[in-house]
Amino acid sequence: STPESVAGLVDEATVARMAAEPGRALHWRPASDPTVADLVADRFGDQVVARSVDPLLSGVYAGSSATIGLRAAVPTLAAALDAGASSLTDAVARALPPATGGPVFGALDGGYRVLIEALVARARPRLVRSAVTGLEPAGQGWELADDTGARWPADAVVLAVPAPQLAGLAAGVAPRAAKAAGRIASASSVVMALAVPADTPFPESSGVLVATGEALRAKAITLSSRKWGMRGDAQLLRLSFGRFGERLAVTASDDDLLAWGREDLRTVFGLTVEPVDVRVQRWFDAMPQYGPGHAELVAELRAGLPPTLAVAGSYLDGIGVPACVGAAGRAAERVIRAVGDVDAQVAR
Template identity: 65%
Template sequence: MTARYCVVGGGISGLVAAYRLRVTAGPDASITVFDPADRLGGVLRTEQIGNQPVDVGAEAFVARRPEVPALLAELGLGARQVGTTGVRPLIYSEGRLHPMPQGTLQGIPAHAESMTGLVDAAVEARIADEPARPFAWRPGADPSVADVVGDRFGDQVVARSVDPLLAGVYAGSAATIGLRSAVPTLAAALDSGAPNLTEAVRRALPPPLTGSVFGAISGGYRVVIDELVARARVRWAQVAVDRVEREADGWRLIDDEGTDWNADAVVLAVPAPRLAPMVEAVAPRTAAAARRIAVASSALVVLALPGGTPLPAQSGVLAASGERLHAKAMTLTSRKWGPRGNVELVRLSFGRFGDDLARRVGDEELLEWASDDLATVFGITADPVDCRVQRWLDALPQYGPGHQGVVAELRAGLPATLAVAGGFLDGIGVPACVASGNRAAAQVSIASVAR
């Protein structure tokens, strides 16, 4: 009999799962991807802005992780991988620009000198003195990043060095993100007996790398999305799935138009808020765990400024907590990745966990905020020749304290032929999403054959 697979969610996690199912199950398998959006790809979305392809969702991946380079090579796209120009970001704190501290782990310093100029002298002294103060750590603990770093190094380090990085990754803060998710190598160093936080950071720092830390795709992520869709040879059902029900020979999916779909196995690659009601009837334990994963929304403004606009030779700016800027981060795309055409491309990101900015603020006001922030930070007043506002609602999962336990509970509640994938599980970045798609496809392939 022909194997029938359904993948709910057409983002990178779902499309990787569909591709892996095609490779494993062969050309005769039926693979349907459900996604009501106007195009597949989820938060990987490439638009033409200033006549240049620009990613208006995720724009980069950590190059030291193997998943994306391996996938690109497998798809014949290895030559499309590009690195940064080598320029570094800045931090905007206390109304001034500061170099991004070096010798830190997610902004957590390994020595006091790295914070010089960013924090005051008293805080520098506190960091230098940290190894001499009593320290206690319970192996396996997962406090918030702020609980640990604030206690040992002070609130200025949290607000001015750590928060800017975590806001850029999660749209969250050190107070909302668990240590094990944000810096797993640091948690491992503490578990293994590091006598203080300073020593744990030193042990956890990765060795120096040659080449670019981050990678991107020439032509944008749509190049990868298009290739995955072509190779997976899926049927795209442009509808949302409301719920999943168990049947004697597999699964029944009911979409938002009332149509039934049948499958031997299902991969659910949707955000946690959508997952919970979808599986409530068949996996209540999973639904309960999914509801414990909070999400944030963000809005992105991309500006194509006239060629020659005097931007600094930096990759971007991250804003410290409490600054009088609207944006939490700016990416100077034309500096970070190199020139594109006769425009200077800039991305500004707005919205943090707990606010409703991405829903509440209109496009015109966001564009005004972007112009104001560029003037405040760089003194730039040039009018853009093109622009784009992109909103990502409830798209950024918060990896709170104890997140790994929540995910273990979520997976434990699922039958073998029902798997999950996505950025709310084992990592929010593109490499982790690729890994989750691979894992989900392998699980349902093995389980469906065993049936």
């Protein structure tokens, strides 16, 4: 990445400031955890934050770089600074992975459903399809209550729920963990998928990220058929709505979202789309906010759990799929060790 790569997004003075950044003294305190916005604004300027960094982090966390900690968002960058990088430019160069020449995006052929169905077939779980409403100790194990009134015994429990739900469920059995979970703020978001006629002339790009404060309702537009290739007789795209602090996921109707989405597509691409199908998915409290000091908060949470109680979810070690898989494996290993089942194995 070079200053010239953001030319057109920021003014010439900001490009010049970025180019000169390696020559400015960097005062970095190892192990510190500033917000991403504080660091980038200080070194590169406010325009880089508003027009480059914020749209990227909003797409990942539905939040703002002003509230997201550097160590959670870009751990490799923090590590490079701790290791003595002489400037932010130098740290970015050290933190970037080597170029592979491979595709930017990758996915499972057929989607995550293929993986989930394979895991279900291998694990042979008993799926109850009800919500857990209570958790209490029972002998050497646990008893869970669900919203149908049923009660379920268990030797060990993995709570794979968002942090706000964990705070309530664990309050009576792991108050230290519940208190830590209650300090992890979450955002809600909505994803609207559209199928449009195959000949709709979208540009040859994967989509658009929207800066905070722009006159658009969506925070991101993904041109799915451009990103992953055409399948069937329609183009697919999706629009994401909802940022931290907004209640749009709760208050906006499906009709509102469709109207806003069509208007945003008209504004961004100059196209009036006529969807042939629409799907709306709401995710409540599903986007944890990784503030400064998040790793210490998670360590406090885990330290407050009894041995046969573990947690998994996107609020722990990262919001992406690999991080969530890692957290789940860690939880499974914890409870297997706790119940002493030496024959059990965690799939890798």
